[in-house]
Amino acid sequence: MPFSLLKYGLNKDYPFEQHADLPKPTVLKSHYDVVIIGGGGHGVATAYYLAKYHGINNVAILEKSYLGGGNTARNTAVIRSNYLTSEGVKFYSESVKLFKELSNEFDFNIMYSQRGQLTLAHTDAAVRGFRQRAEVNKHFGGKTELIDPQQIRELVPTLNMNPADMPVLAGLWHMDGATARHDAVAWGYAKGATQRGVELHQLTEVTDVIVEQGKVTGVKTNRGNVSCGCVVQAVAGHSSLLAAKAGFKMPITTFPLQAMVTQPVKPFLDPLVSSPSLHCYVQQTGRGELVFGGGSDPYPLYSTRSTMDLKESLLANAVELFPFMANMRLMRQWAGLTDITSDYSPIMGLSPVDNYYLDAGWGTWGFKSTPICGKSMAEMVASGGKVPELIKPFSMDRFNSFRQVNEMGATAASH
Amino acid sequence: MKMMNCPLNGLRNISEFVHGGEVKEMPDPNSCSDKEWADYVFFSDNAISVVTEWWLHAPSGYWFIAERHTGSDEILKTYDPSVLFSERVEFSAPATEVKA
Numbered sequence: 138m139p140f141s142l143l144k145y146g147l148n149k150d151y152p153f154e155q156h157a158d159l160p161k162p163t164v165l166k167s168h169y170d171v172v173i174i175g176g177g178g179h180g181v182a183t184a185y186y187l188a189k190y191h192g193i194n195n196v197a198i199l200e201k202s203y204l205g206g207g208n209t210a211r212n213t214a215v216i217r218s219n220y221l222t223s224e225g226v227k228f229y230s231e232s233v234k235l236f237k238e239l240s241n242e243f244d245f246n247i248m249y250s251q252r253g254q255l256t257l258a259h260t261d262a263a264v265r266g267f268r269q270r271a272e273v274n275k276h277f278g279g280k281t282e283l284i285d286p287q288q289i290r291e292l293v294p295t296l297n298m299n300p301a302d303m304p305v306l307a308g309l310w311h312m313d314g315a316t317a318r319h320d321a322v323a324w325g326y327a328k329g330a331t332q333r334g335v336e337l338h339q340l341t342e343v344t345d346v347i348v349e350q351g352k353v354t355g356v357k358t359n360r361g362n363v364s365c366g367c368v369v370q371a372v373a374g375h376s377s378l379l380a381a382k383a384g385f386k387m388p389i390t391t392f393p394l395q396a397m398v399t400q401p402v403k404p405f406l407d408p409l410v411s412s413p414s415l416h417c418y419v420q421q422t423g424r425g426e427l428v429f430g431g432g433s434d435p436y437p438l439y440s441t442r443s444t445m446d447l448k449e450s451l452l453a454n455a456v457e458l459f460p461f462m463a464n465m466r467l468m469r470q471w472a473g474l475t476d477i478t479s480d481y482s483p484i485m486g487l488s489p490v491d492n493y494y495l496d497a498g499w500g501t502w503g504f505k506s507t508p509i510c511g512k513s514m515a516e517m518v519a520s521g522g523k524v525p526e527l528i529k530p531f532s533m534d535r536f537n538s539f540r541q542v543n544e545m546g547a548t549a550a551s552h
Numbered sequence: 553m554k555m556m557n558c559p560l561n562g563l564r565n566i567s568e569f570v571h572g573g574e575v576k577e578m579p580d581p582n583s584c585s586d587k588e589w590a591d592y593v594f595f596s597d598n599a600i601s602v603v604t605e606w607w608l609h610a611p612s613g614y615w616f617i618a619e620r621h622t623g624s625d626e627i628l629k630t631y632d633p634s635v636l637f638s639e640r641v642e643f644s645a646p647a648t649e650v651k652a
Contacts, residue, residue: 377598388594436571439600439623446553446567479594536594537587 158328159204165338168364169197171518172356174343174379175371176200177209178319178504179496181326182511183369183518184335190512191519194334197365198327199358201342205323208373211441211473212504213396213420213430214319215409217254219274219281219311221266221547224530225482226277228509231527233279233313235508243325247317248423254314254409255292259303263414266546267309280312295405300457303414314409316420319504326511346383352491353383367492367522369514374474376484376497385489388536389476389498392433393440395447397470399462401425406459413548415454426468429455432548433475433501441472475500480541481548485510486517486524486532494518495533501548554625558609559616559632572606575617575636602628 171187173180176198188194200206216236218229240247258264267283274281286298289308298305331337338360345357346368355364372379380387401424411418416432431451434444448470456463477500478484484498496514499506513528524532530542554566574596579588600623607618607630617636619629 377596378600381597381599386591386595386597388596389598390596391598435567437598437622438625440625442625444554537590539586539590 158324159337160331162338163336165197165341165358165360165363166336167362169336170195170366171197171369172363172365172367173198173369173371174356175207175373176204176323176327176337176339177207177371177373178205178323178326178507179373179499179510179514180369180371181205181323181330181337182507183371183496183514184337184511185326185330185333186512186515187518188330188333188335191515193519196330196335197363198330198335198337199341199343199356199363200337200339203339204327204337205320208473208475208499208503209319209323209507211394211396211471212319212501213418213428214316214504215254215418215420216249216315216317216505217311217409218279218313218505219254219256219270219309219547220544221270221273222482222542222544223273223277224542225544225547226273226279228527228531229502229506230274230277230279230313231512232506232509233315235512236315236317239317239322239325239508243329245321245325245328247321247325249315249317250423251313251315252407252409253292254311254411255289256309256311257289257305257410257412257414258307258309259300259305259412259414261306264307267307270309270547274311282310284308284310292408293406293410295459295461296410297458297460300412300415301454310408316409316422322504322507326507343379343382346379346490346493348384348490348493351489353493367494367518369494369496369518370488371496371514373476373497373499373503376476376495380488380495380497383488383490383493387484387495387497387533388478389484390437391439392437392475392477393442393472394430394433394475394501395443395451395470395472396428396430397448397451397467398422398429399427399465400468402427402465410458412454412458413546415457417451417454417458419455419458427462427465433477439474441474443470443472477501479536481544482542483510483531484533485513485528486534487522488533492522494522502544556607556618556627557630558612558614559630560614561609561612564609568609568611570608570610572608572615575604575606 218233271281342359343356347355406421409420478498516525
């Protein structure tokens with residue numbers, strides 16, 4: 138054993154200066170320029186870009202639990218932009234571009250790994266839909282193409298090409314598809330934001346929103362009242378509940394989504410594979426575990442409980458795709474709360490309350506949009522409520538004018 | 553599996569049922585504003601509370617009403633729609649409203 142190590146072992150003090158990624162909690166001030174409710178990926182990303190690009194750092198992120206402990210920790214970490222509408226593809230492509238650079242930007246490894254995403258078509262209708270998605274994607278600079286069964290066999294030799302008697306007819310091969318460590322994304326943004334003066338207050342729950350003459354002036358928390366210039370709500374899974382405190386309704390229904398992970402095995406699956414017809418997506422993590430996700434639960438509920446029937450139906454389909462997985466053991470399961478909008482697109486922008494900005498309706502597509510959503514929200518907050526072009530189509534008002542952005546067919550596992 | 557008490561068929565597996573959304577009062581589609589209609593079809597309280605909902609027992613095609621807590625998933629009551637609705641709702645627009 139090296140002597141230096143022995144010396145450290147016997148030393149009363151830790152020999153190196155302790156390096157904290159996040160500063161210690163501070164006193165909650167009575168006023169901030171911007172209050173961000175929700176310390177998940179979206180909230181901290183918004184704070185980060187506000188401080189970095191707009192010089193606004195008198196910002197408090199109020200998180201009722203702990204950093205990235207909500208849906209940021211519960212998603213299946215898929216990054217992709219192969220959506221259907223031009224509005225959607227433009228938005229998610231920007232996110233993919235930002236994700237690629239995040240590790241360098243943070244000087245912190247978010248374990249971004251671009252392996253491509255393969256979606257399977259089992260019907261002629263799905264093939265037609267894929268053809269359209271591939272063209273829309275190419276048009277906006279994405280790398281997506283329609284591939285035939287032979288190419289699918291070469292990409293994923295272990296795949297059963299006739300799962301549940303529904304032969305695989307074609308695949309949508311999205312080369313930009315990737316995965317990243319979801320927690321690290323939140324940590325990286327939080328680190329960058331707090332270094333620039335933003336305050337992250339964990340265990341600080343917003344109990345009420347103070348609205349005076351149609352304008353938000355502050356929030357009540359379990360640690361006292363805070364007045365503010367504006368509020369950003371970024372509380373995926375609880376959007377309707379917080380909006381009710383601010384005094385308005387949202388076009389959202391909240392469903393649980395269950396996911397699970399197996400014991401680790403040797404690497405065999407490079408791309409992320411999903412089958413909308415079988416309501417199932419599968420990916421192998423860097424540690425070798427297989428992550429399974431499916432559609433949201435069949436009826437609305439605010440509970441992250443587990444059900445045997447969903448496990449059974451999801452895994453039956455997963456085993457159809459990869460029959461040899463039948464003997465593998467599940468290691469963990471969990472659920473998140475998904476705020477589903479009727480058009481399967483998010484809600485970003487203004488609300489009926491002045492200076493109260495919405496970042497909601499993130500259903501099952503929240504993680505993949507973390508960077509671009511944070512950047513766009515920051516731009517909007519900094520300009521005093523001027524909605525950036527990129528997110529204009531996603532205003533809550535689109536439901537009142539019947540201009541939905543339909544992405545239902547582009548979810549990885551139809552819900 | 554979770555069970556639900558169908559007013560017509562008795563206790564059945566939850567997988568036989570389809571959720572049909574909250575029971576809300578429908579504005580008159582022929583006279584309400586776009587805003588009122590959007591509010592009816594898209595917006596909801598989506599609260600954690602006991603909610604009165606439409607449910608369908610799919611195998612028998614029977615629609616009924618359930619009172620369920622959206623936090624605990626406890627189903628408190630199920631009953632036939634005739635308890636709340638005394639007359640049948642007709643969805644077809646009057647013939648005079650149809651434009652070529």
